[in-house]
Amino acid sequence: MSGLPSIPFGRTGLVVSRLAFGGASLAGATDADADRLVATALEEGVTLFDAAQCYGRAEEHLGRALAGCRSEVTLVTKCGHHEVLADGSWRSLDIGAADIDAALRRLRTDHIDAMLLHSYDPDPSRLERAFDVLRAARTAGKVCSIGYSGDNEGAKLAFSTPDLDVLELSLSVADQANVLALLPIAEARGIAVMTKRSLANAAWRHLGRPEDTWRDAHDAPYVRRLRAMGCSAAIAPDGLGWDESALRFVFQSAGVHAAIIGASDPDKLRRNAENARRLAGLPVDADAYAAWRRRFSEAEARVGETWRALN
Ligand SMILES: NC(=O)c1ccc[n+]([C@@H]2O[C@H](COP(=O)([O-])OP(=O)(O)OC[C@H]3O[C@@H](n4cnc5c(N)ncnc54)[C@H](OP(=O)(O)O)[C@@H]3O)[C@@H](O)[C@H]2O)c1
Numbered sequence: 001m002s003g004l005p006s007i008p009f010g011r012t013g014l015v016v017s018r019l020a021f022g023g024a025s026l027a028g029a030t031d032a033d034a035d036r037l038v039a040t041a042l043e044e045g046v047t048l049f050d051a052a053q054c055y056g057r058a059e060e061h062l063g064r065a066l067a068g069c070r071s072e073v074t075l076v077t078k079c080g081h082h083e084v085l086a087d088g089s090w091r092s093l094d095i096g097a098a099d100i101d102a103a104l105r106r107l108r109t110d111h112i113d114a115m116l117l118h119s120y121d122p123d124p125s126r127l128e129r130a131f132d133v134l135r136a137a138r139t140a141g142k143v144c145s146i147g148y149s150g151d152n153e154g155a156k157l158a159f160s161t162p163d164l165d166v167l168e169l170s171l172s173v174a175d176q177a178n179v180l181a182l183l184p185i186a187e188a189r190g191i192a193v194m195t196k197r198s199l200a201n202a203a204w205r206h207l208g209r210p211e212d213t214w215r216d217a218h219d220a221p222y223v224r225r226l227r228a229m230g231c232s233a234a235i236a237p238d239g240l241g242w243d244e245s246a247l248r249f250v251f252q253s254a255g256v257h258a259a260i261i262g263a264s265d266p267d268k269l270r271r272n273a274e275n276a277r278r279l280a281g282l283p284v285d286a287d288a289y290a291a292w293r294r295r296f297s298e299a300e301a302r303v304g305e306t307w308r309a310l311n
Contacts, residue, residue, distance in 0.1 A: 004045035004273060005280035007257050009074070010192025012145045012165055014113060016074050018251065019276035020048035020194055021269075022262030023077075027056030029264065031064070038065035040266040042073075044273035050168070050194065050260045052078040052118055052149075053103060063108035070109055076166065076194065077103050078118035078149050080130055092121040095130050100137040114166040114192075115143040119150035119311045122157045131161050149196070151309035155182055159189075166192045170309040171256065172200035173236075173249045174222040174229070176296045177309040187255030197310065198250045198259040200226070204242045207233040221310055228299040237295060238288055243268075247275050249292050252284045 004017040021041045026034050038061070041049075049066065051058045059077060066073055079099045082090040095117075103112060115137065117130050134146040147166030148158035158164055167186050169178045175197060186193050201219035203226055214223050231237060236245030250259045259276070263269040300307055 004047075004276055006047065009048075009257055010165060011190045012114065012192055014074050014192075016048040016258055017046050017276075018258050018280040019044075019046055019273055020050050020076075020258045020260040021046050022196070022260045023049060023051035023058040023062060024055050025262045025264040026051075026058040026061045029057070029061060031061070033264075034061035035065050037264065037266055037269065038062065040269050042066075042069065044270060046273065047072065048074045048076065048194070048258050048260075050076050050196075051107070052081065053099065054078075054081040054118065059103060059106035063106050067108050074113045075107055075109065076114040076116065076147075076168070077107065077112055078116040078168075079103065080120055081118045082121075092117075092119070092126065092130070094126075095133050097133065097136065100133070100142050104142060111141060112143050114145040114147050116147040116149040116166060116168055117158070120148065120154055120158075122153035124157060124160075127154070127157055128161075135163070145192075147192075151178065151182070151311050154311075159185060164189075164191060166194065168194045168196050168260070170197045170311070171195040171250055171253060172198055172222075173246050173292050173296070174200035174203060174225045175307070175309055176293065177307060179253055179293070181309070183253060183255035192257050193255055194258045194260050195250050195253075195256055196260050197222075198261050199243060199246045202243070204231065204233055204236075207231060209233075225296075225299065225307060228303050229295045230299070238291065243271065244275050244279070245292075247272065248279045248282070248285075249289065251276075251279050251282075252289050 009016045080095040082092050137143040145165035149168035200222045203219040203222035206214040206223045236242045261272045
């Protein structure tokens with residue numbers, strides 16, 4: 001493995017690479033493509049891997065591809081996503097010991113470094129029951145740390161859990177609510193923070209294209225925000241390349257330990273590792289950071305909205 005900047009992961013006792021591998025990219029991958037992508041991540045020095053029960057075959061792919069170096073990597077995964085009810089609303093799935101055991105089997109390991117509840121319902125008693133399942137797994141040695149992946153009300157409620165070790169939250173130039181909503185309290189409590197959607201799903205790719213080409217896309221809300229922020233496709237407003245500017249914003253946000261980036265293209269993964277090597281240790285550029293913060297809040301004011309974190 002070649003070097004990537006690394007960091008103590010909150011109070012978990014682990015040290016992880018500041019760039020983390022986004023397992024959602026493996027959801028529909030063939031074995032060969034998944035092996036190639038994970039091998040690229042290892043070559044680039046990534047040691048932190050993020051997955052979830054609901055990311056297709058991602059856990060299975062990671063289990064196979066990381067079998068030879070399990071002790072050198074940190075595995076974070078999630079359970080309890082949601083089912084869609086008859087009225088179209090979502091409800092988190094109840095979880096039990098079988099969910100943990102199935103993840104261990106798919107990941108081909110005897111312990112998961114951190115198991116997170118996946119965007120779990122902000123219902124105090126359901127959330128507490130789900131955390132109790134994770135605690136029992138921790139007592140049994142199957143899970144080392146427990147945490148929550150999600151934003152807004154659910155994440156705030158998760159903070160009432162005194163033994164929350166890891167938080168996975170949305171953060172990017174187009175998704176800044178957590179700069180004030182979650183990061184300060186996570187930092188004060190020594191919670192390990194991983195950011196998801198760190199590149200805003202690379203939504204800048206759609207800027208300048210007609211709306212009917214991206215209106216229904218997963219990243220459409222970010223395209224609308226970047227448009228409202230006066231951004232253009234060619235280059236970020238600070239004159240840097242988009243991927244570089246976006247990753248710098250995340251690394252310069254106080255309280256962030258690692259940025260998860262999803263990439264199904266190995267060249268993009270290499271490029272993100274190059275950016276991480278260059279950016280992770282830089283002192284905070286307060287002016288550049290403030291400029292991104294101002295651009296976001298002024299755009300919110302212009303459109304008359306408060307932009308929540310996207311789960
Ligand atoms: N609720 C949750 O728990 C939750 C929700 C969302 C995400 N996540 C986690 O966070 C990870 C990252 O989030 P995400 O994948 O939604 O968003 P993301 O990392 O912001 O964006 C991924 C997109 O960016 C593209 N990309 C990556 N590097 C690039 C580069 N250097 N230049 C241009 N485009 C680039 C990828 O393209 P290609 O795929 O074409 O390479 C992909 O389309 C996921 O994989 C998952 O592990 C968790």
